Amino acid sequence: MSPAGVxxxxxxxxxxxxxxxxxxxxxPALVDINLExxxxxxxxxxxxxxxGKSTLLNIVAGFxxxxxxxxxVDATPITGPGPERGVVFQEYxxxxxxxxxxxxxxxxRLAGVEAARCREIAARYLDMVGLREHxxxxxxxxxxxxxxxxxxxxxxANNPSIVLMDEPFGALDAQTREVMQEExxxxxxxxxxxxxxxxxxxxxxxxLADRLVVLTSAPGRIKEMFTIKLGEARDRFAPEFTRxxxxxxxxxxxEVAKVRE
Amino acid sequence: MNTVTDLVEWGLHGAPLPRxxxxxxxxxxxxxxxxxxxxxxxxxxxxxxxxxxxxxxxxRVLGKVAELAATGQxxxxxxxxxxxxxxxxATGALLALALGLPAGHxxxxxxxxxxxxEILRPIPPLAMLPLFIVWVGIGETSKIAFITYATFFPMFxxxxxxxxxxxxxxxxxxxxxxxxxxxxxxxxxxPAALPELLTGIRLGVALSFFVIVISEFIGAxxxxxxxxxxxxxxxxxxxxxxxxxxLGLLGYAGNALVVRLGRRxxxxxxxxx
Amino acid sequence: MIRAAxxxxxxxxxxxxxxxxxxxxxxxxxxxxxxxEVGALAAVQIRDGSLAHHLTVSAxxxxxxxGLAAAAALALGLLVAVxxPARLALExxxEFVRPIPPLAFLPMFLVWFGLxxxxxxAFIAYTTFFPMFxxxxxxLxxxxxxxxxxxxxxxxxxxxxxxxxxxPAALPGIVVALxxxxxxxxxxxxxxxxxxxxxxxxxLIMEGRVFFNPAQxxxxxxxxxxLGSLVNALLLMTERRVLRGRALP
Numbered sequence: 001m002s003p004a005g006v007x008x009x010x011x012x013x014x015x016x017x018x019x020x021x022x023x024x025x026x027x028p029a030l031v032d033i034n035l036e037x038x039x040x041x042x043x044x045x046x047x048x049x050x051x052g053k054s055t056l057l058n059i060v061a062g063f064x065x066x067x068x069x070x071x072x073v074d075a076t077p078i079t080g081p082g083p084e085r086g087v088v089f090q091e092y093x094x095x096x097x098x099x100x101x102x103x104x105x106x107x108x109r110l111a112g113v114e115a116a117r118c119r120e121i122a123a124r125y126l127d128m129v130g131l132r133e134h135x136x137x138x139x140x141x142x143x144x145x146x147x148x149x150x151x152x153x154x155x156x157a158n159n160p161s162i163v164l165m166d167e168p169f170g171a172l173d174a175q176t177r178e179v180m181q182e183e184x185x186x187x188x189x190x191x192x193x194x195x196x197x198x199x200x201x202x203x204x205x206x207x208l209a210d211r212l213v214v215l216t217s218a219p220g221r222i223k224e225m226f227t228i229k230l231g232e233a234r235d236r237f238a239p240e241f242t243r244x245x246x247x248x249x250x251x252x253x254x255e256v257a258k259v260r261e
Numbered sequence: 262m263n264t265v266t267d268l269v270e271w272g273l274h275g276a277p278l279p280r281x282x283x284x285x286x287x288x289x290x291x292x293x294x295x296x297x298x299x300x301x302x303x304x305x306x307x308x309x310x311x312x313x314x315x316x317x318x319x320x321r322v323l324g325k326v327a328e329l330a331a332t333g334q335x336x337x338x339x340x341x342x343x344x345x346x347x348x349x350x351a352t353g354a355l356l357a358l359a360l361g362l363p364a365g366h367x368x369x370x371x372x373x374x375x376x377x378x379e380i381l382r383p384i385p386p387l388a389m390l391p392l393f394i395v396w397v398g399i400g401e402t403s404k405i406a407f408i409t410y411a412t413f414f415p416m417f418x419x420x421x422x423x424x425x426x427x428x429x430x431x432x433x434x435x436x437x438x439x440x441x442x443x444x445x446x447x448x449x450x451x452p453a454a455l456p457e458l459l460t461g462i463r464l465g466v467a468l469s470f471f472v473i474v475i476s477e478f479i480g481a482x483x484x485x486x487x488x489x490x491x492x493x494x495x496x497x498x499x500x501x502x503x504x505x506x507x508l509g510l511l512g513y514a515g516n517a518l519v520v521r522l523g524r525r526x527x528x529x530x531x532x533x534x
Numbered sequence: 535m536i537r538a539a540x541x542x543x544x545x546x547x548x549x550x551x552x553x554x555x556x557x558x559x560x561x562x563x564x565x566x567x568x569x570x571e572v573g574a575l576a577a578v579q580i581r582d583g584s585l586a587h588h589l590t591v592s593a594x595x596x597x598x599x600x601g602l603a604a605a606a607a608l609a610l611g612l613l614v615a616v617x618x619p620a621r622l623a624l625e626x627x628x629e630f631v632r633p634i635p636p637l638a639f640l641p642m643f644l645v646w647f648g649l650x651x652x653x654x655x656a657f658i659a660y661t662t663f664f665p666m667f668x669x670x671x672x673x674l675x676x677x678x679x680x681x682x683x684x685x686x687x688x689x690x691x692x693x694x695x696x697x698x699x700x701x702p703a704a705l706p707g708i709v710v711a712l713x714x715x716x717x718x719x720x721x722x723x724x725x726x727x728x729x730x731x732x733x734x735x736x737x738l739i740m741e742g743r744v745f746f747n748p749a750q751x752x753x754x755x756x757x758x759x760x761l762g763s764l765v766n767a768l769l770l771m772t773e774r775r776v777l778r779g780r781a782l783p
Binding site for chain 3: 277
């Protein structure tokens, strides 16, 4: 394992379909998804609730098999979950019986990294998310925002080339949410991981994304793709920011309206 | 009774009483209990209502326990009961874990074991006691085997349930950090199931003390259950009550031990602030 | 469906082992009765009416003892829930008596109430009282204070709060406590009938031991198991009726 590996891998989603059995009938959730995420790119998946964006992320993570199609990391097709794809969940999913530091060390420990080195790695990533002084606490003692910081540190400490984030800030209050977005964008400027980020917040997507994919309402297809050319440190009140926001809002609203009909 | 104001502020139980008063009430209740008991047994003696040996007062019961302890008899009985409980329970717990952990984790094992468990579980274990005696005889083995049998089912079922109920998101998180089979089981499934496993173990400990008595009623020469049944044959009510109380204390201690272990192992559920 | 298949599988396994033993004589075949032997014995005892007699005697004892205990548990459970002094006074006494295995008191009941029905009924009542009492009190005390606040803000008086909020909110927990109590009654009736009873399923089983007839023990045990499952299923069904659509704790 290279020390503090920087940079990501490329993800290719080829012709992915996903159908679920519902009341004995096969109901399509995702239809013909073709997508390529460049190494080091932060791609946001956006769409109305129930459009299958989380399903797509779960397929890339290897938690769900696609009904058809495949997902490649660089040139290798995936067959299940793997340590090169770190996952950050909306529900944090920390191991409640481990301390903050032990949670962060979990991945390196499994990979057989020696204990002293594990502690160094944990310290480095806890520093990065600003939680060093909470290292010996248990998850129940942390607030939601702190838990999600630990979850991000845990995913990064395992040195994945890809990080998959499933509405990671969805359960946080509005202020904490913006702080977390700023931290993620700061970390990404250092780590340059390939990140697939699922959200239903347009503001969040415009703030974070290099590229942004809007899915249609169920069954999910790719509706439109936007490249956000706003540079590194973004200002939520800049006119260009607002222009992207209103343009994307219009596209998403069409889909939300379809669900109502 | 609480007013509506109390109810909406504190809930059904109303405002908590001041600490001192609460303690006075508790202590007072215990004293009153002993007093009523003494009075009742005293009245029987004074009023010549019925043969006083049928209702021994608390002091006579305590005296009897002290007497048995002083002559050393008590310890032999306590040791006999404890040995049966410890060996029988430990075997039951080991079996329950050895079969329950794989059954919770692998559907194949569960489908194999469940029919047998399903048919035996609704039968009150006591109904099987005579069968154990017929099969293994009336000695130590049948008593220990019976405790193992009786405690196995609840512990097996809680183990299967605990392992099967582990949050799938935890498994996903661990898998995406690189955990496979063995580490997944030992580092995630087992610690996640531990709280419920301990609940099952507490149930098993309580059940061992519950059923040991009756197997010691039937053909034992030692043990607290024997002491109770012996008391019945000779109308020694003080001995019966004394032995029952000692048994209660042992059960209480057993439970406290598991609770303590739980506090240590489950520190992460409620860590000190 | 799966349970039925599982049950059939287990019966088949028993038949295989028992008849296999009969053929190969691994152990004395008397010790391992076959389903056929047990069935034949049951047929005989059904015909001469003795099985029905044992069953009614046990059932009556269970129902009487359980009924008494349930009434007491509900009344005292309500008392400790609404009155803090009553709770503080009762708790230590109950906690002192509760860890003593109820079966340890069985001989005492025989000494105090004689060998007749009273001792068995009283013993069942004593045993089942504790879990039902503790369960009732806990379910009542667990009622969410937010529900009380919501109802009070809609104009509920104290009476309304107790009748329309506390009782329905605590009902699922109370029903579960009663079901546990009934299960316990079936558990301990056997023990009570082992000692100085002349009828009842426990007596039937003990007779099987005394006259060295394992088939009778197995029959009695299976009968008790079936009875327990049946009653449990019935209680669960009524529970679902009464609590229509509400999740059980």
